[in-house]
Amino acid sequence: MGLIFYLRRPGGDRIYGVFDNQLPAALRKLPFDRHLSLQNVRKVVSEADGYQPHLIAPEQGYRRLIEGSLNFFRGPAEASVDAVHFVLKELVRKSIGETQELKRFPTLQAEIAAASNEALERFRDDSKKTVIRLVDMESSYLTVDFFRRLPQEVDKGGHPATSTVDRYTEGHFRRIASNVSSYVGMVSETLRNTIPKATVYCQVREAKQSLLNHFYTQIGKKEGKQLGLLLDEDPALMERRQQCAKRLELYKSARDEIDSVSWAR
DSSP states (O other), rough: TTHHHHHHHHHHHHHHHHIIIIIHHHHTTTTTHHSSSSHHHHHHHHHTTTOOSSSSHHHHHHHHHHHHHGGGGGHHHHHHHHHHHHHHHHHHHHHHHHHHHHHHOHHHHHHHHHHHHHHHHHHHHHHHHHHHHHHHHHHSSHHHHHHSSOOOOOTTTBBBOOTTGGGGGGHHHHHHHHHHHHHHHHHHHHHHHHHHHHOOOOOOOOHHHHHHHHHHHHTTOOHHHHHHHHOOHHHHHHHHHHHHHHHHHHHHHHHHHHHHHHHOO
């Protein structure tokens, strides 16, 4: 099967386009501006504080804002997996269709296509689980050093600001939104690199290495009679072969008659 050839060019270019164009474009379109709007930041932080205003930094507010932002990455991650799956499926279909030997056996050709699609579906499911785990891992553990490096609000005496009133000003919420946006941007760059790695590992690599093995396993389960049924040819081709065989018999019969007349003389 010429799948490996197609994965190089032009199929490889199409898959690279998913990672280099489609994924970054989808990440840029995520609605972070709406999620980190001043109104929403104030709402999330206030709800996180409850009846007790935060004393130093609204940690729970930060966490909720970040976790809510990171959930947006699920969509582009799954879309990348689906896009690569579509490319692989088209490549396999084209590869099977252009294999001349398989055109003689339509049932075998259909069986190979079905087994290949089944394997590709499994690769896609594994890939989706993996990329979603990547997003969930970013949500489950935040990079503490990032926040330790953030500049602290200080009063005129050089000490960290402690005024509860100051912490509920518009500037304060804007700084929170800016900090969360910077953190989300850092995670976005990380996922932009790790999502393609996971997708290639779970889908492209598996398609190149084990797609035919999956088919051999499926075929190996079949008994002799079932295997024979896979090798049925196109009815039109079989009819043509039978006609040629009959014509050949007529030619042989005619030759024998001609030979017998010649010997009789």
